[in-house]
Amino acid sequence: MNPPVANWTDRRVWLIGASSGIGEALARALLDRGARVVLSARRVSALNQVAGGHPRAAVVPVDAASADVWSQATLAAEQAFGGLDLVIFAAARYDPAQSADFDPALAQKSFDLNVVAIYRCLAEVVPRLVRQQHGGVALVGSISGYTGLPKAMIYGATKAALIHLAESLYFDLAPRKVSVYLINPGFVATPMTAKNDFPMPGLMTPEDAAKAILRGMEKGRFEIRFPRGVAGALRFLSRLPHAIRFRLLHWGTGL
Ligand SMILES: NC(=O)c1ccc[n+]([C@@H]2O[C@H](COP(=O)([O-])OP(=O)(O)OC[C@H]3O[C@@H](n4cnc5c(N)ncnc54)[C@H](OP(=O)(O)O)[C@@H]3O)[C@@H](O)[C@H]2O)c1
Structure with a gap:
């Protein structure tokens, strides 16, 4: 659905959320494959550690929750x-x-x-990508956006919004030769999930998550979901009628 990425050498990637977890692993994997990577997040020391003085890494600190950072941050990343x-x-x-x-x-x-931060970021980067008629945007959603889940009334709702947003963007941008990727991870062992006090089926390492993301882009996929078993099962469940779905999720999660 997107042009396959055949080669990462010298590709200029801006990674927002690069100081830990999936973003950090992705930054390292991209640098290993020859890409040039701009690393953004709030913690400058963590970003510098990921960059490790690499000549193809640059650090642009950003508090993405702040409304007025995007114009300057996008210019710096560019x-x-x-x-x-x-x-x-x-x-x-x-x-x-x-x-x-x-x-x-x-x-x-x-x-x-x-x-909302993603809309602000898109408002800056999409016109640039459309103008140059190549490149892409990738939104990291979650398989928890597929369906309502116990304890997910805030996080899950934000990720459901991203699924809708990425699908809508695809209609706008694919004809303009700009790729759109929707990345939907299952459970990945990162600082974000360290607070979970329940078993996490299919838990992956951030390194395996990064590999899955890059493989998906190399294959030109629109949606990149993993791990295959858990993500596929939740996708399937999300398409069942509510009465059956809710009963199965209640039973499966024990909540
Ligand atoms: N881990 C999972 O199981 C899982 C599953 C599905 C989806 N995801 C998604 O995967 C993505 C990465 O999550 P992760 O698990 O790798 O979590 P993580 O290790 O907690 O990483 C979150 C990243 O976001 C950055 N961040 C947080 N607030 C920020 C802000 N205001 N401005 C700029 N950067 C900010 C953090 O950096 P600073 O603190 O330095 O700012 C960090 O780099 C997220 O979109 C998450 O929803 C994760």
Whole structure:
């Protein structure tokens, strides 16, 4: 559905959320494959550690939740290597929540970072990519966006929004020769999931997640979901009628 990425050498990638977890592993994998990578997140020391003085890595600190950073940050990311070929938005926050005791301020923070920040970023990068008629944008969603799940009333809703957003973007951008990727991970062992107190089926390493993402882009996929078993099963479940789906999810999660 997208032109396959045949070669990563010298490709200019802006990775937002590169200081830990999946973003960090992706940054390292891209550098190993010869790409030029602009690393963004809030923690400058962590970003510098990932960059490790590599000549093909540049650090552009960004607080993605802030409304007025995008014009300057995009310019800095663009100037680092003289343009952008791929922008990957991996930054997010995860606030487990249930309706009995949830804090609406957390919903606001999650939507600001996980969703609204992406619109702000897209407003800067999409016109550039359309103008140059090549390159792509990748949104890191989650398989939790496929269907309502216990304790996911905030995080899951932000990720469901991204699935819709990526699909809509594809209609706009594919005819303009700009690739759109929707990356839907299952459970990956990162600082984000370290707080989970329940078994995480199919838990992957960030390195395997990064490999799966790059493989998906090399194959030209639109949706890149993993691990295959858990992600495929949840996708299948999400298409079942609500009465059956909810019963199976209640039974499967024990919640
Ligand atoms: N781990 C999983 O099981 C899993 C499953 C499905 C989807 N995902 C998605 O995968 C992506 C990466 O998650 P992860 O598991 O790798 O989590 P992580 O290790 O917690 O990484 C989150 C990244 O986002 C950055 N970030 C957070 N707030 C930010 C802000 N305000 N501005 C800029 N950067 C910010 C963090 O950097 P700083 O703190 O330095 O800012 C960090 O680099 C997320 O979109 C997540 O929703 C993860």
